[in-house]
Amino acid sequence: MSNVLFSESFRSGASVDRPGRTVAMRAAVSAALVALTVGAAACGGGAPGNGAPGAGGGMMGVPVEAVTLEPRAVERTAEFVGIIRSRRSTVIQPQAEGYLLRILVASGTRVSTGTPLFEIDAPVERAALAALESTLAARQADAEFARQQAERARALLEVGATSQQEYEQAITAQRTAEAQLRAAEEQVRQQQAQLAYFRVVAPSPGIVGDIPVRVGDRVTRSTTLTTIEDNSTLELYVNVPVTQAADLRPGLPVRILDGRGEVLASETINFVSAAVDDGTQTVLVKAPVRPDGFRTEQSVRAVIVFGEEEAITAPVVSATRINGRYFVFVAQPGEGGMTVARQKQIEVGRTVGSDYVVTGGLEPGEQLIVGGIQKLADGVPVMIMPAGAAQAAAGPAGAAAGDSAAGGR
Incomplete structure (x- = not known):
């Protein structure tokens, strides 16, 4: 349309204007046509290809x-919460009742087998032992006297100064006294064993745990005095829901992770329970764990690798x-x-x-x-x-x- 308008103006101007004005009009028309041609070329553009600029400058990808x-291949895994436990964890409870007289160790102490840990007051047992020891002394004296009497009767019998019956009576008295002596000795040993229960000792080596009792507390056979933990042999306990237990078997890899997902240890399952826990409907899985950096009763992230897919x-x-x-x-x-x-x-x-x-x-x-x-x-x-x-x-x-x-x- 612009071209038509410019052409009309040119024709009308050429018929009435002077020659100088005609030349100026022609120059203006030529400039306008050049501008329209450049604008059309800029707006047309070429077709882009594969995200690259086109022949006419299309958009870049x-x-x-x-x-x-x-x-x-990816591993088929499942993550569970596991518990690290010691295979040599011992709960210390007394075998006698009474008032706690002394605490002989402190929490964190490393002890060996037989190390005294606690002492419980036992006045009645000590008195009974003293009485039995006195009885034992009397039985020892009776047995010694009966032995002497039997030797004397033997000597008299050999020279014909006593009868066979008297000699046999002396031998019987000696045997009776010796039997009573042995019974008294057994009673003393039994009382000594009973008294030993009032002195609690370590049944295994390890480290003493928390001691919740205090001197003067009355303890019974169900009172927990402390624990002894030996972290040299640890196990990982994992309870796997029964819905995921179909593929469980000994030999499967299990990884222990920290809070950031880094692998702390890689172990192998060595035990899969044949029974399902009735309360939780889970199957217990165990794996031995090296003691590096782990503690008893520590909760960890456990990833069991069931295979690859x-x-x-x-x-x-x-x-x-x-x-x-x-x-x-x-x-x-x-x-x-x-x-x-x-x-x-x-x-x-x-x-x-x-x-x-x-x-x-x-x-x-x-x-x-x-x-x-x-x-x-x-x-x-x-x-x-x-x-x-x-x-x-x-x-x-x-x-x-x-x-x-x-x-x-």
């Missing part, structure tokens, strides 16, 4: 990094969680030969290292975008670059492309 998804994994950094659902971007062919980003919802399972195990939403062979996803949206043109190069290439051109796509949304 957002630089991204991508990986081709392939199934790989083929699965697709996606880096954690490639997934975005929105309203409890996970989304990723994959690179797919677009219109005009471009490569565009397509957002897909996926289903994820457990985490293996820094990857999610994908249980749905992705197929082998797809190109998963793992870098440069900050400015992506569904349908944005992308330019796949080598690993590590997308961040460096995301300069003004990449930022402009991303901002343009964001403006389009």
Whole structure:
């Protein structure tokens, strides 16, 4: 339309104006035509191709990094809470009742077998032992006198100064006195053993635990005086729900993790209970543990490795969680030969290292975008670059492309 207007003006001006004005009008018309031609060329542009600038200066794709998804072997694991326990843990309880007279050790003391730990007051038992020891002394005297009488009767019998009957009576008296002596000795030993219960000693070597009792407390056979722990032999106890116990067997690997997920120890299961705990519906699993850095009754994270399986994994950094659902971007062919980003919802399972195990939403062979996803949206043109190069290439051109796509949304 502009061309028509300019032509009309030219024709009308040529018919009435002077020759100088005609030349000026022709120059103006020529300048306007050049401007229109340049503007049309700038607005037309060429068709872009595969995220790169087109022949006429099309939009550049957002630089991204991508990986081709392939199934790989991943461990089939499950995590549980385990307890470290000592195989030589002893609870110290008295075998006698009475008032606590002395505490002979302190918490944290390393003791050996037979080390005295506590002493309980036992006045009645001591008095009974004293009485029995007096009786024993009398029986010893009776036995000695009976032995002398039997020797005298033997000597008299040999010279015919006494009868056979008197000699046999002396022998019988000696045997009776010796039997009474042995009975008294047994009674003394029994009372001494009973009295020994009032002195509590360590039944095994180890370290003394907490001592909850105090001097003067009355203790019974059910009172816990302390514990003795020997951390040289430890075991890991894991209660596995019966629904996950089908694949349990001795020889499976088990890893002990710290709070950050770092592996503290790798052990092997050596015991799987044949019975299910009636109260918790769990199966007890045990594994020996080296004592390095562990303590008795310590709670740990235990990961049991049941085997391996083929699965697709996606880096954690490639997934975005929105309203409890996970989304990723994959690179797919677009219109005009471009490569565009397509957002897909996926289903994820457990985490293996820094990857999610994908249980749905992705197929082998797809190109998963793992870098440069900050400015992506569904349908944005992308330019796949080598690993590590997308961040460096995301300069003004990449930022402009991303901002343009964001403006389009």
